[in-house]
Amino acid sequence: MSKKHMSQNEILQKLQQPGPTLKSQPVKSLGAPLREMGIEVTLNDVRPYDRNPRSQRNPKYDEIKASIRAAGLKHAPVLTQRPGDDLYMISDGGNTRLEILTELYAETGDEKYYRFHAIFRPWISEAAAMAGHLSENENRGDLSWIEKCLGLQELKQELEQEADQSFSQRELVSIAQGLGYTINQSHISKMLYTLEHLWPTLxxxxxxxxxxxxxxxxxxxxxxxxxxxxxxxxxxxxxxxxxxxxxxxxxxxxxxxxxxxxxxxxxxxxxxxxxxxxxxxxxxxxxxxxxxxxxxxxxxxxxxxxxxxxxxxxxGRAEGIPRTTYPPLPEAKPDSTDSTKTATLQQVVEPQSAQEVGDSTLSFQASEKDQGGDSENDELAALRRKLAELQEENASLVEQAVVPPTSMISEVSVPRSSEQDSNDNDAEGDAVLSLSDEERQQRIADQTLSPVHESEGHRNLREMLARQEGGEPINFEANAVRSIPLMSDGPEGGPVYPVTDIWTVEPQYLAPRDLRVQINQFAQGLARWAGFCKPGDELYPVQPSNTGVGYQLEPLSDEQSQSPRAQKMWQLLASLAGEPLHPMYPDASLIGELLGTNSDEDALPDELLVRFYRMVRLVRVLREEIKRDEEDAS
Incomplete structure (x- = not known):
């Protein structure tokens, strides 16, 4: 028996009957994909990565915006989704592009900025997301150094928190590479050093x-x-x-x-x-x-x-440095006679006043009479000469005591002939004795442009080193009342070698390297006065050198060369260093202008003039030392 077919009305009635009742909540949106794939999203579906290592505006922001405005979004951003989150999140870079799309849509209302294609990658871990952003920005090279450092530190902390253990730098390199962030250990070391020692200070x-x-x-x-x-x-x-x-x-x-x-x-x-x-x-x-x-x-x-x-x-660690700055005493002998003479000499080697010198003299003479004997006449005569020298030295020191002490850094005299020293000392001694205390103080004040501080310990050490090298230290307070150049600590500031004597050089600083260091600093000071090699300059035309006179010259920048003073000083430094003069800068007449002999416009101030003369002296000494070394080597 054949089945009866439904009529059209019956079919229509069946179709119009309600379906089964829905027992669950309707799905408003699809869940995240389970594998990597391309998806279409809107601006309302995506948010930026909330732990982005970039803290500053992308320096290429305007350039990227102009490109997206002209040609649309060429590179689809990579998205992911944290577990339990209902929005997609930027992964592996792309926060700047998302910000630009939002800005362009607000400006234009164009749908192409609102709806776009993206690539979805399933969530791995928070550390993987951080490594992805660091890797992407590292490849683009648009993160600042400190942003990279802070991002690496946060990644390290996240990895150690997830693993509940600390990682060495070598282990961190391996883990980061497994997450797609390639970085070497040296890089990590410098980043962590920056955060520990530079970030709090700068x-x-x-x-x-x-x-x-x-x-x-x-x-x-x-x-x-x-x-x-x-x-x-x-x-x-x-x-x-x-x-x-x-x-x-x-x-x-x-x-x-x-x-x-x-x-x-x-x-x-x-x-x-x-x-x-x-x-x-x-x-x-x-x-x-x-x-x-x-x-x-x-x-x-x-x-x-x-x-x-x-x-x-x-x-004081070098072998042979004495423990005291006082002269060594004569070696003691077993007999009582020599012991008596040694003790007597001890009293006059370190006198404190003129009265003590007188008392010591009487004691010495008394002991001499008591001892007697022609066999000791020669030795006693030598001791008398020593005592006379000590008396003269002490008398000089007593005269200096009335002069107010001025802190200074001085340098030792260059050896001269005994005849010159004798003549000069006699003339100067007569002139000094004729000065009153007020005149002495005024002369020191006139010859001190700016006092130079020197601690007592440093002064003792300097004097000891000078004697150790076979010279005698200069006392500024004593010599200023005779003839000595101006004391000056320099107008340019900073620890520049003070000049208290143009001509003399302490023997411990005669090594070519030490001379070059001083010459370079004087050249830097002259350059700063002339308008180049100043703090903040990108170009330093005066560069230190371990050869030649101690510095080498680079051309002035366009801005620096606009100053006639800078051109003159550059020419002067070039002539001192034996380098070719610049054909477009002033000629040799600049020397008269800088020294103030034919013009006052660019004349060096007194404190720099002293430094210039001192620099010339050091260059000459350097050449002598180099020549002496070459002769010794041959």
């Missing part, structure tokens, strides 16, 4: 965009300075961080991403000089040598003597 400079080369230079300076601090063993190593922070924080500014390194080096040396209580020259030598040898990858241990030799002398 936050504004780092945020302004201080890059990796500048950071590496700061690290080199800090490590070299710390090495000198530890070597001196004057203060605990733990105190270095505070001294470093106090010195370097002065250079932190918002409007810079490059530090004025010449001034930074001066300040660091000044800090070491103040904290370690040692002279500037051996510190400067140690710092520059460490920086140079590390750049050349020399072993510092193998070149220990080249680095620390001058500083060892300053610290």
């Amino acid at each position: 936050p504004l400079t780092l945020q302004s965009g201080m890059g990796k080369p500048q950071v590496e230079k700061a690290i080199r300076y800090r490590e070299a300075t710390l090495q000198i601090w530890v070597y001196c063993e004057v203060k605990p190593k733990e105190d270095f961080a505070g001294a470093w922070h106090t010195t370097m924080s002065q250079f932190d500014r918002e409007d810079q991403d490059v530090l004025p390194w010449s001034i930074v080096e001066d300040r660091l040396l000044g800090m070491l000089e103040a904290e370690m209580q040692v002279h500037l020259a051996p510190l400067d030598h140690a710092l520059s040598t460490i920086l140079e040898y590390r750049q050349r990858r020399y072993s510092l241990e193998e070149h220990r003597d080249q680095i620390w030799g001058p500083l060892d002398v300053e610290l």
